[in-house]
Amino acid sequence: MARLKYDSQFQRMLVQAAFLLVCIWIGIEFHYFVKWGMSRGALPFVERPPGVEGFLPISALISLKYWIETGIINDVHPSGLIIFLAIVGGSLLLKKSFCSWFCPVGTLSESLWMLGQKLFGKNFTLPRWLDYPLRSLKYLLLLFFGAAVWAMDADSMAAFIYSPYNKMADVKMYYFFAEMTTAAVVTILVLMGLSVVVKNFWCRYLCPYGALLGLASFLSPLKIRRTASTCIDCELCTKACPSNIKVHAASTVRSDECTSCLQCVEVCPVKNTLEMRAPVVKRGVPTWAVAALVVLVFIGVTGAGMMAGHWRNGMTRDEYLMRFPKIDSPMYQHARGSVPEYGPQD
Secondary structure, three states: OHHHHHOHHHHHHHHHHHHHHHHHHHHHHHHHHHHHHHOOOOOOOOOOOHHHHHHOHHHHHHHHHHHHHHOOOOOOOHHHHHHHHHHHHHHHHHOOHHHHHOOHHHHHHHHHHHHHHHHHOOOOOOOHHHHHHHHHHHHHHHHHHHHHHHOOOHHHHHHHHOOHHHHOHHHHHHHHHHOOOHHHHHHHHHHHHHHHHOOOHHHHHOOHHHHHHHHHHOOOOOEEEEOOOOOOOOOHHHHHOOOOOOHHHOOEOOOOOOOOOOHHHHHOOOOOOEEEEOOOOOOOEOHHHHHHHHHHHHHHHHHHHHHOOOOOOOOOHHHHHHHHHHOOOHHHOOHHHOOOOOOOOO
16 A cells, blocks of 8 residues: 555556556457448447547547637547547646656556667667757648648538548558558557667657647646755766656756656655656655546546547447448548548448
8 A cells, every 4th residue: 555655667667557458449440330330230339438539639639729719529430539539638737748657658658668778788779969859840740741731721611520531540550550560560560669779769759749739838837846955966867768868967857758657756865855746835845646646537527528528539439330331442542631621421
């Protein structure tokens, strides 16, 4: 019990494991749903898990802009929007907490660099002249996607949202991973290999989702804050930080790379010197409370979406059975960002 209350890394590991199990459960359910669709209804029906929409961030971003402009939460991928709001909401309160507490890719990335430490005795840090340009890549990707969505008006957003392509985007994603090309496999293996030697390579340099959360995290009132008067300059916090932030030199950790993982707080030998704290407030948030807040924000937002009826999509079994056999047709492609024209019966 003491470890559950005081050990932030044990708390984080439990949250990571629980969320990873949820993602695996969603994946298994979705696999059997797709198998049902591919069999044209011959196999027993398995309900499509709405949580799979959390893996469609571009659709969620378009849904967000469409909601802001029209006041309509579409019924094609409603849970995708709700999950997106929960993730961004967590960053507005607790920095990029999703990345280190929930994200399954972040959990895998962390496992890989920890493996690298065991294999090589350390991880490699890229020199600043290379690190800074590479870190800009995720922001360039975010700018590319953000500019594309920003340029869409309400009609073009509606055309995308209700297109046959977007309606089956989750199934298309399934096929991508189930029938990966050699190029895709090689790319994933290269990224995994780089993550073994360089901490969080994908997250640090290439993830546009992380870039968005990093920008949102600047508004977070809760940040890691250091009390200089009690600090003994041991620099253990900086050595522990997986994001290579110079925590020992900052009064407040404002970096967009901070994920509120609390590793720096955990290793600090002087009580109350490093804390997750709001401005002006003298007392820090206990690590168990940080863990509880991370979970409660996510559950609270997604739960509100469920109670409001914006969780399950509006597609019927009959519609899915009509669409599954057509999924390889041009109507379900998204070539160079354009959606093929479709009619009311499509």
